[in-house]
Amino acid sequence: GQNIDQPTEMTATEGAIVQINCTYQTSGFNGLFWYQQHAGEAPTFLSYNVLDGLEEKGRFSSFLSRSKGYSYLLLKELQMKDSASYLCAPSSGGSYIPTFGRGTSLIVHP
């Protein structure tokens, strides 16, 4: 199985930067996904890291350290619409199917 740990809830101010951490323990690691899920909606893909380092995509960046079993999602210039749950999902084994963490609920306030 996989142990995935991410904070349950975070709050931040509009315009600020927030970092959501995720640690995982898994065998046969392939890569790590981040998904965003607004309340009552389906998750949507944000990023996928295979190699160590930072992947930047607009206001969102994702970092991976395979040796440490650690990833973070960095959100810059926060907007109210960024209030959502952020799901860390490492994939492993030959099937490449991601296993989801419980998610971090991010609340952005004015």
Added chain:
Amino acid sequence: DADVTQTPRNRITKTGKRIMLECSQTKGHDRMYWYRQDPGLGLRLIYYSFDVKDINKGEISDGYSVSRQAQAKFSLSLESAIPNQTALYFCATSDSGQGGTGELFFGEGSRLTVL
């Protein structure tokens, strides 16, 4: 129109009833999945299928069955629903082809309440 469509979107039923949730996709993906989501527990995999003749159990398959009727259709059945199967159910697809990240594309969800 959504690429991954789930029906019904909402269903209230009684304990012991048989329920089928249907999923169809127009993305041409070979892989399909059923997840359930409960508050505080995240998304958990019920069943997955890598092609029409391939069905695999996920983390929490007890009490569920699936059918992959065609590449584009994957249905989830609860033979005898019980209250702890009350949850939000998501169908998802992915492409195993070269060059894809294997990212999942989710349907809009089916909210099931078992009384």
